[in-house]
Amino acid sequence: MLNRRKFIQGSVLSASLLAAQKSFGSGILDAPAAKPIVISTWDFGIPANKAAWTILSQGGNALDAVEKGVRVPEADPAIQTVGYGGLPDRDGKVTLDACIMDHHGNCGSVAGMEHIKHPISVARLVMEKTPHVMLVGDGAFQFALENGFKKENLLTPQSEKAWKEWLKTAKYEPVINIENKTYKVAPTRLPGNQYNHDTIGMLALDAQGNLSGACTTSGMAYKLHGRVGDSPIIGAGLYVDNEVGGATSTGVGEEVIRNVGSFLVVELMRQGYSPEAACKEAVMRIIRKKPQTAKNIQVGFLALNKKGEYGAYAIQKGFSYAICNVEKQDLLVDGKSYYQS
Numbered sequence: 001m002l003n004r005r006k007f008i009q010g011s012v013l014s015a016s017l018l019a020a021q022k023s024f025g026s027g028i029l030d031a032p033a034a035k036p037i038v039i040s041t042w043d044f045g046i047p048a049n050k051a052a053w054t055i056l057s058q059g060g061n062a063l064d065a066v067e068k069g070v071r072v073p074e075a076d077p078a079i080q081t082v083g084y085g086g087l088p089d090r091d092g093k094v095t096l097d098a099c100i101m102d103h104h105g106n107c108g109s110v111a112g113m114e115h116i117k118h119p120i121s122v123a124r125l126v127m128e129k130t131p132h133v134m135l136v137g138d139g140a141f142q143f144a145l146e147n148g149f150k151k152e153n154l155l156t157p158q159s160e161k162a163w164k165e166w167l168k169t170a171k172y173e174p175v176i177n178i179e180n181k182t183y184k185v186a187p188t189r190l191p192g193n194q195y196n197h198d199t200i201g202m203l204a205l206d207a208q209g210n211l212s213g214a215c216t217t218s219g220m221a222y223k224l225h226g227r228v229g230d231s232p233i234i235g236a237g238l239y240v241d242n243e244v245g246g247a248t249s250t251g252v253g254e255e256v257i258r259n260v261g262s263f264l265v266v267e268l269m270r271q272g273y274s275p276e277a278a279c280k281e282a283v284m285r286i287i288r289k290k291p292q293t294a295k296n297i298q299v300g301f302l303a304l305n306k307k308g309e310y311g312a313y314a315i316q317k318g319f320s321y322a323i324c325n326v327e328k329q330d331l332l333v334d335g336k337s338y339y340q341s
Helices: 004-024 045-056 062-074 119-129 137-146 157-166 253-258 261-270 275-289
Strands: 037-041 096-101 107-113 134-136 188-190 200-205 211-217 238-241 245-251 299-305 310-314 320-325 331-334
Touching (some): 037 045, 037 299, 045 200, 045 320, 062 096, 062 119, 062 211, 096 119, 096 238, 107 119, 107 137, 119 134, 119 137, 119 211, 200 245, 211 238, 211 245, 238 261, 245 275, 261 275
Parallel strands (some): 107 134, 188 331
Antiparallel strands (some): 037 200, 096 107, 200 211, 245 299, 320 331
């Protein structure tokens, strides 16, 4: 029979083991980093981080940094999953989604917006100039025009050609890591793997210890007109709590929305999970709820806590994220995943 002392010792040991599991995730400590730091999803996070770093390295704030950072892939016509050059919906219309969130919990978002190259900057104005969080479709477009943005044709010849080729079969079948075909960079990489990209989500911790995040995308290629994924939805594609940390997501947005994924990651970090362990648990919830669906889709989470520790986890192999701070420049890391092949 257990006496009181043995019971207390056992309880303390169990609590210690649980804490260790939360801190170590899959057995490896999340990477710590001195502030300031910026991290972002996929290979095009390298040039995006460079732009953000020009602000962070000069003592600037995280909000300005993440906006400037994600504007880089938004303006790059070679990237067919974000901004200008993004692949259209099945009707041939390029519709963009984005959101931004600061260390005070302020946030702004646009969804299904056409003709505006930088939805992240429109999202910031929604946050700063309106009493709302989200504007959509024609309303978002009109708001952008009223605030000095220029109407542009976002459908590049390359993306239009791809869309017309798709129309021959009009088969909607998202392919895991399909984005690895168009964008090539030559960063320092740990370890080597194929190049990928998708939605860009970015998280930054500035020298003052404040967090902000941004997320922007053109959404799934050849989606139904009007479809909106997780990227512009606060709590799904992005969430920041300055007491704890921030998280962002990439991949099939429907499953992220169903699990309020980025909010979940931040709340797990609040409970003591490390960034990687929190991302892994969010992924595992998707897998446990829909194991058959999860075999054929990609979802990845990226997180940064208040200490400057970061980590990521995805369903499928191939998810990468970029890191930039005073110690690490042009660094690309392969995130851990549930499936290894």
